[in-house]
Amino acid sequence: MSELSTKPARITKVIPDSIAAEIGFDVGDSILAINGEKPRDLIDYQFLCADEFIELEVLDSKGKVHKLEIEKDYDEDLGLEFETALFDGLIQCNNRCPFCFIDQQPPGKRETLYLKDDDYRLSFLYGSYLTLTNLTQKEWDRIEQMRLSPLYVSVHATEPEVRIRLLKNLRAGKILEQIKWFQERRLQIHAQVVVCPGINDGEHLERTLLDLAKFHRGNIPTVASVAVVPVGLTRFRPAEDELIAVTPEKAREVIAQVQKIQAVLSQGKKGTTAKKQNSQSRCIWLADEWFLIAGLDLPIASDYADYPQIGNGVGSIRQFIQQFETAFAKLQPLQVNSARKLIWVVGNAVEKAFEPIAQRLNQIPGLEVKMVALCSDYWGQKITVTGLLTGQDLLAALQGKDLGDGILLPSVMLKQGEPRFLDDMTVLELASVLKTEIFPVTGVEELISVAIGLVNAEVRSTNQQTK
Secondary structure, three states, rough: OOOOOOOOOOEEEEEEOHHHHHOOOOOOOOOEEEEOOOOOOOOHHHHOOOOOEEEEEEOOOOOEEEEEEEEEEOOOOOEEEOOEEEOOOOOOOOOOOOOOHHHOOOOOHHHHHOEEOOOHHHHHOOOOOOOOOOOHHHHHHHHHOOOOEEEEEEEOOOOOHHHHHHHHHEEEEEEHHHHHHHHHHHOOOEEEEEOOOOOHHHHHHHHHHHHHHHOOOOOOOOOOEEEEEEEOOOOOOOOOOOOOOOOHHHHHHHHHHHHHHHHHHHHOOOOOOHHHHHHHHEEEEEEEEHHHHHHHOOOHHHHOOOOOOHHHOOHHHHHHHHHHHHHHHHHHOOOOOOOOOEEEEEEHHHHHHHHHHHHHHOOOOOEEEEEEEEEEOOOOOOOOOOOOOHHHHHHHHOOOOOOOOOEEEEEEHHHOOOOOOOOOHHHHHHHHHOOOOOEEEHHHHHHHHHOOOOOOHHHHHHHHHHO
């Protein structure tokens, strides 16, 4: 990995009533240095700005350099947001995993879809997964010195030859040594294992999970949690790969295998109190997708404890259902000002799980919500999670249909901060062709509020542009 070049930290937002706003920072200004040091990333920025007295070197949007002295409370935030969390660029992946989603996309889409993130900074800041195969000694030292913990690590297999086969990288075989490095420094990781049938399943999966469970001990377990996730395949993957899709039969097999291992590990911790036993024994977690593929009911909410692997789809559906029930009860009585008929689009993987939500919404007088559960022909998947549905999938399924007063669109289908699907179609383009309003919704309260017609003016005016 070559040394990255640090660029000025460009400001994209100044929080109202913040220190930065009072001083007069503007969008387009850039931070050059803090206390004489160039921040590499958001981690450096936050660390350097924690002091009560700081000196900033700022480049304004007109190209003029200013030096500022700021006195504030310790750890008080300046109120700035930046174009990116990485001022010196992204550390990219040097592996060639056949199941990598980046390589399972068609060519010709927006450039950011093809960036292979394997950056420990994004892992620490946002919980993205990395493999640890591309770190220089300088980066290892920084992780230790700055106590960047927990990190999120794609393990996949602990047997060196199996992990090397999966990552196509000879450095991948050192994973157990690397986890011991975290253990010696009392740093933590959350691990994930993407199961590829015929490669790291069966006895290899058992070995991996038992190896990782050995590090789940003590008050600060090195391996805080492990998520077991099914491999996801698309029709764009390289023709020569060796991957096999997860079938319902395979999903049931893995569920049974992992639950047996969970039970064995739990039995080994019987000497602890009930509360501690639950947190100690539940080191390993099955992603919701296993149950959806298998056609089995999801575990109950209490089985997910404090949702340590929510970002990996472990308990996200159950949590959403639970949050909906709470919000639905809190917002009673619910009513619509005039009769409304809406389409709610979701991936067919969650159709069974979300049926009770649709039924609840349809109990509101004057409201009719039809849940439309889709697979993705774009990706070539028979069973599809909601976040992978594209504009083309929605267009093919909904064009020419009675769409009533509009479409409730889960925002997980869209690029963060931008109304654009994974296939680069925009929400406005889709709404224009379908000749209807589209309401992107985030979270349960917004789902309910939009459904009953409490749509803010900004959303409505944006959608009205398609009329």
